[in-house]
Amino acid sequence: MASLSLRRERIISEHDAVGCIADGMTIAIGEPHPMALVRHIIRRGLRNLTVIGSGLALDILIAAGCVRKVISYYAGGGYWVPVAPAFRRAAEAGLIEVWECEEGILTSGLEAAGKGLPFLPWRGGVGTSLPQVNPDLKVFSDPINGETLIAVPAIIPDVTLLHAAESDAYGNVRHCGGPGWIDLFLHRAARRTIVQVEKVISNEEIRSNPWATTINSGVDICRMPYGAHPFYSRGYYVQDKPLVAEYFSAANVGGAELGHFLDTYCREPQSHAEYLTAIGIKRLLDLHEY
Amino acid sequence: MASLSLRRERIISEHDAVGCIADGMTIAIGEPHPMALVRHIIRRGLRNLTVIGSGLALDILIAAGCVRKVISYYAGGGYWVPVAPAFRRAAEAGLIEVWECEEGILTSGLEAAGKGLPFLPWRGGVGTSLPQVNPDLKVFSDPINGETLIAVPAIIPDVTLLHAAESDAYGNVRHCGGPGWIDLFLHRAARRTIVQVEKVISNEEIRSNPWATTINSGVDICRMPYGAHPFYSRGYYVQDKPLVAEYFSAANVGGAELGHFLDTYCREPQSHAEYLTAIGIKRLLDLHEY
């Protein structure tokens, strides 16, 4: 009888996870944000990335100078932050290129990649400026009825980084209360997916409810408790609102104040454990979800 | 405070469920098969239906003379029944039209309907005879890369009939161990969906694990314990292999023997309860899944 131990485990270190990303690659960032891996990217000083992402994770990567091109449907920060500040400044200065899109167009491009198709058609965006400001989107006449649609080319991330609640050691992932809306699209479109999880659970627990498995095997796992902090992690903790506000405030000012934030929270801690030490256990425990 | 009782329940009788189907409509049949509603269609003697379906449910509807056109990727009966007999006989005699397709093409057409698109492109089938024998499938050159693909027109069932494990009274459906692979495509494409369930459970039970809800509201529910018999119902019972074999054997012979089967099991019982009475409790209890 084959021994269970012959099955390869898929757990890797944060160092190895980010080690597979090179300057100039296209990386996709899920929601909730895999902030621990995002911080590691900043620590390593990666450059010229194309980032498929939104909100806080996208903005802090731009703030740290890692980004050349943005594929985003939304670069705001929720309540009270209508436009993410580093994104806004870099875009207005022409320092980043924006591949203008929207949710249905983005998921169509990702779905095309997953389905092995050069494109998928989409109706949302017909009549808007999106095809003018993004020449990769082609307005065309459908071959069946002749209706006007937008052809969205396949979007293929080199690496997709996600945050989830749990997985087993073999890469069977379970999101508590469901994945973020775009995460599974980002996974299926990508050449490689790395999922940071709050907790590694037994394979038996996965098998006890296979229907709950949201991503099955083929992905690498980083064990990162509190790894989405200061963002939320469904079923574990809510946003650390003051720290998110501190970031957006520093990003609004820019310059030394933003640099100080990035040094303190991203560059000086040499690992996720050092980051959590800097944040402090009390603060983390206060963020319980319910 | 608004009273919970003001919320409309969605439970209807088998009579009302089939009452919304008229001669000539396009109906889709899920898997596991909603056999109780299929038998009610035969009892009512509906004619000229276009049926999107497979296997046993499809074949028995053809055997009963309800079908004019078949949209199917597979009309076999699993082990030992390579081709479903009534389907085969009717197709060879030219009594039914077959919209030739395959699984990816069918789901693409259904997905196009759900997405409000006139078509979706698909690669599977390129180079095969499918576009020749089904002129609705258009081979075209994609507007981005010029690759050869098949344009699949939207497929829109008038009514989709499904069988599932459980739902609440408001149409929140839960499949035990996941829905059949095509069921959710059939649901999203359809103008109307009716789901027959083994069991109606409380709304609180649905809310206790929202991620398990596979179809959310907007569908009507028929309470049909053992409603997939003689087919399987995941988590409840396995196939009634002798009765399935009895059907295929009668269908192979055709004529009076097939007529007798249809009379006995479909036409004479005037309701699902009468059908179950005819089958007998002992036989039903012997089909437990594990």
Next chain:
Amino acid sequence: MNTEIPVEQTQSCSVQEIMAVFLARDLVDGEQLQVGVGLPVPEAAVRLAHLMHGPNMELIFLGARMNVAHLDSIPLPQFGWDRRVVRWAESYSDTGHRFDHVNDWAKRVFFVGGIQVDPQGNTNLIGIGEDHRRLKFRGPGSVGTPTLTTHVGRYYIVLNTHTARTFVPKCDFISTVGWGDGDPNARSKLGLPGGGPRYCVTPLCVMDFTESPKRLRLRSVHPGVCVDEVRDHTGFDLVIPDEVPITALPTPAELTVLRERVDPGGLLRSPN
């Protein structure tokens, strides 16, 4: 904007509360109400409608579908992506298939904001400027508004401010098509199945659209706002009827439900 407005002598309310109540009354039982992240007025409106007269409504937040009319309270989120608001959901299945069932959206209602709105109700979340590569003001992006407004039965344009910089003769970029060039058939000519924008609600007033051509028209001004103030803060010639009523005030019952069961934290009364 947050001047206190007397309600039946005994209560006062904020403009945001008036906006939320106006919207709530316009929503019909049985509809699906979808609100994006960071829009407190529509967030409050759909909760209020659900509790007041919508036991068969479905609220769609963050990919979850809910019917929660039986709850004691349906509080507003405390920040964007506050997933505690969906803890009573009946399903999350919108998540993987949120855009796979748009053929069912005739009964869905949506709300959009914008950094620019033109007389035909086209809106812009992309940015302000002439050259997309060097915008003068970079907006947040279109989120899902192009797809949503393409398919939903109707939608509302809801803004936090009402200025001549927002209400412009022509959007620099269009992220959602309202009535295009104003032709009542503009949407069907583009193949957009949804019903288009119904009202535009701002801290000053409510606007609807004339029949043909489709063009924004003042429908009511909020208490304490005069017609000239709206005109002065609108960057194009708004259609203004001879008689412009005052936007109806919340009833005491509505205000009680709004404050006790929807917005106990007073978000709609805060100056922010």
Next chain:
Amino acid sequence: MNTEIPVEQTQSCSVQEIMAVFLARDLVDGEQLQVGVGLPVPEAAVRLAHLMHGPNMELIFLGARMNVAHLDSIPLPQFGWDRRVVRWAESYSDTGHRFDHVNDWAKRVFFVGGIQVDPQGNTNLIGIGEDHRRLKFRGPGSVGTPTLTTHVGRYYIVLNTHTARTFVPKCDFISTVGWGDGDPNARSKLGLPGGGPRYCVTPLCVMDFTESPKRLRLRSVHPGVCVDEVRDHTGFDLVIPDEVPITALPTPAELTVLRERVDPGGLLRSPN
């Protein structure tokens, strides 16, 4: 077809068992093995490979993905859609997205049958006849074979019978493209990313393909079958090398695992 063939003097085995063992040995650890409904030989082959040498294989049945190398037994299904076979699954998530991740199928392996097979390995599940509206023999339909064979890293053609009516010079209809017109670039010219058919396995023999043009070639005959028998039962000129070996027999260890842990019910030894 079910003549008993001696294995190392002490055991005998059926042709189906030889076919299953041949296929099992060709499967590589780490691969994803997908089998459709109603194909006992491939069903047995993937189970056997998983238990013998594939602790990192994934078995895909009925929309579920499984790694079950640690189980005492992985019995064959007792009928089509016997969902008990997936009770040990780690996920069912293939269900809603079975064709949404085909870009990952280079490591996936699949098995197809057919009512006709031509020399280039194109197969037909549609029917036999000239006019699609009045077929002489109506087949079951293409199931998912066109999509699967378009994308999987490689596939095997596995048949229950070997006759001149099945192996024809030209399929009346093509449901899966093997090597098209025989050009080794035929698949890439059509834009089909998958690796195409590798072997064709029947109750008489194993066939592979010549390099250029691609054409079915006899690779081995099963014990007790002679080359002429294969030739006589093939409706086209099969490429036949000078030396044709006998298909390797199962080892006692393979036969033990196959019979005790995969096929305790003896499905592969039954005459049906």
